[in-house]
Amino acid sequence: MEHTGVNIEWVFPTAGTDGAQAFNVMLASDTLPDIIYWGLMKDVERLMEEGVVRDLTDYMAEYSPAYYEFLQSNEIYDKYMKTDSGKYYGYGFFREDGGWNDTYLGPVIRQDWLDELGLDTPKTISDWDEVIRAFNEKYDAVLSFAWSRFKTTGISGAFGAYGAIDFQMYIDENNKVQLAQAQEEWKNYMAKLNEWWEAGLLDQDVMTIDDRAAQTKALNGVMGISITSMGQLTNWRTDAEQAGTGANWIGLQYPKGDDGTLSMVFGGPGIGDSASVITTSCPAEKLEIAMRLLDYAYTDEGFLYWNFGTKGVSWDYDENGEPAYTELVTQDPDGLNNAISKYSGSVWSGSCIQATKLLYLKNTEEAVKANDLWYYENKDVAENWKFPTGVTFTTDESNELDELVSAISTYVSEMAVKYITGEESLDNFDDFLEQLDAMGLQRVLEIYQEAYDRFLAR
């Protein structure tokens, strides 16, 4: 890296290997790299105990002034990047605009079909019901989506629920940790999905398809309304253009309940779960350099470098005085995303602040509009429900959770699927709750609650 005058040797696992496994293998070896960037924030207490991660508290203000200032400027950021005992350990990923791009997925709809049928944009669940039935009658279409895009949230907010298929913890209004799937509202959400399933309005393939298959279904007109990400939306639009189908996929507002309920939308506070840490393998003499190096990303100059690359090579100021990529990047045959990642470090995540401008440049206009629609209207419910990624668990807590959570999360996901397909009746919901308690749900909630309280007290 010429700007800082520091020589960096990058080490990373080969493409296709399991990241978690590669990380564990690295830990088991004798020497670690000096700096590791990985999703280890919730385990960091344990890693510090085991002597892997260095405590940086004493040096933070001196060796990383820009980063330190950044953390002090925002109380939430500061809480996230400290352990419960107040120790600083790592350099995290932050989005410039906070939670905006954390809501990168949401509902989409074919505007051309809506126009043909003379329907208004659906806003409530009843509207959705009407539109889905109309699409089904006229075009034989169903409600479909890639399963991975649905599992965390779907349209749960309209029912006052906080999760869909995956085991999901959330914070309620009283700052208490709750399990989304144990709530009455979630039962109603499953009931509605079951209704659509029985009527043949929900695609039978939904639980086995991925983004690729969903893209094909979009192209073939199998569905007119769906839930997907910004990037996928762009793909669908490109497909429609190239094939000349006339499909006009646009972002659609998250539906509200008929009474106006909207408890949450997919999103977060714009802080990642990965951080750069300095390991104990890094000798004391190199510590200052390592910390200044990581600090660079949070300076003004470093911000431009991390997001856009080298001035004059991969970017320059355009007529409006805003940074824009040069032709070297935009005309790159490997595609825009790959091109940007050749020159900048923050395309997906990194220990830096991700510029909103980068996201605007990376995505098409429609995708950005969709994201705006999904986020800005629902700002108050997009972030606060989420169990923070900055919470850390102690070793004992982690061990206990390891034993209890895997069985509960499998059970929850299985039952969710059974409720949707009707294999299990929702009349037996109480049995479901009893079984969860028998599996230790209360203890899990206790542990999460304690960890969360400690987090708040930092």
Added chain:
Amino acid sequence: MASRNFATVSKGAKKDTLWHTLSRDFKINKYKYLIIIPVIVYLAVFAYKPMYGLIIAFKDYRPALGFAGSKWVGLKHFKNFFTDVYFWRLLRNTVTISGLNIIFGFPAPIILALLLNEIRNSAFKRTIQTITYMPYFISIVVVCSLVRTYCQADGIVSSIIVAFGGKAQNLLMNTKYFYPIYIISDIWKNIGWNSIIYLAALTSIDQEQYEAAKTMEQDGLSR
């Protein structure tokens, strides 16, 4: 042809112990033993030494602490596993899939080899062989993707079922179909490759054996 490589016990051998037999054998077949040494080292280092790692079943293993440094926890993991809510289902599924694999997956390549062995037209035989063992070289990831796509409600298998008057459904959604889908795709992928060994064995059977068998049969019939 009896092997003449075993050390023959010479008359009047004083001590007929294993050590003497071995050392005599070693002197005669020194180079054969030397050739085996790399293999033994390989097995010792890569197959036997890693067994030491089995102790993590009794420890709370943490990669950073290593095998030796991790804490002993006795039978805790075993207790957790056997009392887990899903234990019986796991056991049943594993045993059933293994069992079915043996019942169907094991004879399949043998039967294919037997069938191939009977084919006289060598061009036809070679074509069949190539077709059957091509799936082995397709990455398992691609095969899984194919299986998922074919089993969709609008996939090719459902289309065939509908053509015969059945109902279109996503086959992977039905728990009953998982065993056949798994076994069949496994056989499809491996049958050609596994049949090679059996075919090689079949083709090396002496022709005389066949003729002797035929003669015995004819004798039996004519009598």
